[in-house]
Amino acid sequence: MSELTTQTSLQPEAASNANRVRRLKGLLLALLGAVLWGVSGTAAQVLFQRFGIAPGWLVAVRMTVSGLLLVTIVGVRTGRLSVLAPWRNLRTAVGMLVFGLIGLLGVQYTYFSAIGYGNAATATILQYLSPLVIVAYSAIRSRRLPSRTQFMCLILALVGSALLVTDGHVMRLSIAPLAVIWGLASAFAVTFYSMYPRRLLAQFGAATTTGWGMLVGGIIMSMMTVRGRTMPNLPLGAWGLVAFVVLFGTLLAFYLYMASLQYIEPAEASLLACGEPLAAAILALAVLHVRMGPIAICGGFCVLLTVTILSRSRK
Template sequence: MKSTSVAGKKFDHFKGLSMVLLGAVLWGVSGTAAQVLFQRDGFQSGWLVSVRMSIAGMLLLAGVSIKSGPMRTIAVWKDKRDALKLVLFGIIGLLGVQYSYFSSIRYGNAATGTMLQYMGPIFITGYLALRQRRLPSISQFAAVFLALAGALLLVTNGDFHSFSIAPLAFFWGLVSAITLAFYSLYPQVLLQKYDSATIVGWAMLIGGIGMSFITPPWRYTGHSSLGAWWLVSFVVLFGTLVAFYVYISSLKYITASEASLLSCGEPLSASIIAVAFLHVQMGLPAMIGGVCILVTVAILALNRPAERPVPITEKSSRR
């Protein structure tokens, strides 16, 4: 009986690791799909963000309503302060990180855009150090140094006199890292009171509606084809809804540190696909820079205190 229990725990752990890796890969592939839509088919990043967030938000909230009931889904709107926090999270957090991330891909490529976004933990570390009025640890200093060195190599490809990527790609990538830090830190109070799927679902819908005032979903520019609409469907369904679901579900079986480490599968998958299929040129210095940023994520994840898996209502997904 005991051996069966141990085997069951090992299987659950393996299942959790597989799920978070699948979610990370889907995010990475969706970034590459977005690059094709922007650079080959002429779609706008704002339009894709409004469609992606609106549809995924509605589907996610529908799932929560079916599972937990409509009253639980709208509970957050009964508290004015929580409702205001939710709106700010949706506009600044989710919409901010989505729009800046896709804009970085539009002006550059999925590989560098995703790598730059992974500098988010550095801004989180800096903010927490200032807020708690303490110096970062030696390992955190090492992580900051690696991240900055990695970003420098990534955007210059070793030639420090010029950029190897478009300045706008770097700018939006940096913005996506900052908004990712806000996205990770701001909703913690909400996530302690409400189900994470409910909060993220409403935030997606709010962000999608907000973006619709600028780029309405029914007005798009780009080459309309079966292949293009298949890519849009993939980004919305698999790159958003399925990726979020498997990631958040994995937190029932593994720790947040393990999830953070395996989420490095996102930039790796984006880089591999971009280089192999889209013929994105990445020199050795840029590749080393990307590795430095991934090592940064590993250092910061391993630097967390020991933890156990907790109910998914107490955690959120990175997207």
């Protein structure tokens, strides 16, 4: 009898431990995806400034190639019937088209447009308003106020991101109206692609959903920007940066972020995406030898504190 009681008491503890492991896995996946985004963003900035690459061209190439590779990998691993499953049902096919065009393509195009009309700092700050949008939407939908932990993480994430990209010099930002519009659109696009594909992810998995979404968005973007243009004449090093942006900053980064949504909530994943400016700042400090002031370092600690609080809090 005592043995049975012991086993029964251990079951909730085992389930709790399993949930913690799943939660930690989701947090790490989201953070790693954000870090890859940050590093690839620095690489893309080099391509724009030093080699004259058009943002639309890079978006089209990175999405098309990444989507095609990911779909091919899934097809080889699971078979042709499995990888084509989303297109056999009208509802899921429409959902995949919406996710690819409004979600994945929307995030990348609006973000680079905000950079084009303004600057990377402004675009990043405005894009990282997305946690606020997600938390507000979740509260309205559930008719329940966000928790204290969510409020704390939200404030830390927003403040940390702002300090990282501005180093406290907010008044130096030159914000054009179109930069604000595109930046806010980017925040809503991040919200959409974080929350919309939950059913697609549950039904088809992160790899299939991300691959087809990338391919759909990349094909449409290619039709809009690349058609009729010749390939740019780039040195080998520049093509290496393009390959890095495509493989690591797009294919792997988006897959990791989508996979994290199977373990944690969209609001938490979006908060952890603030690791992107942290990674970009560290890379700029270590590789590009850009000075980072104490205020920017404080912003980095705010982002790290957000990750710590989320990893230790219970769902």
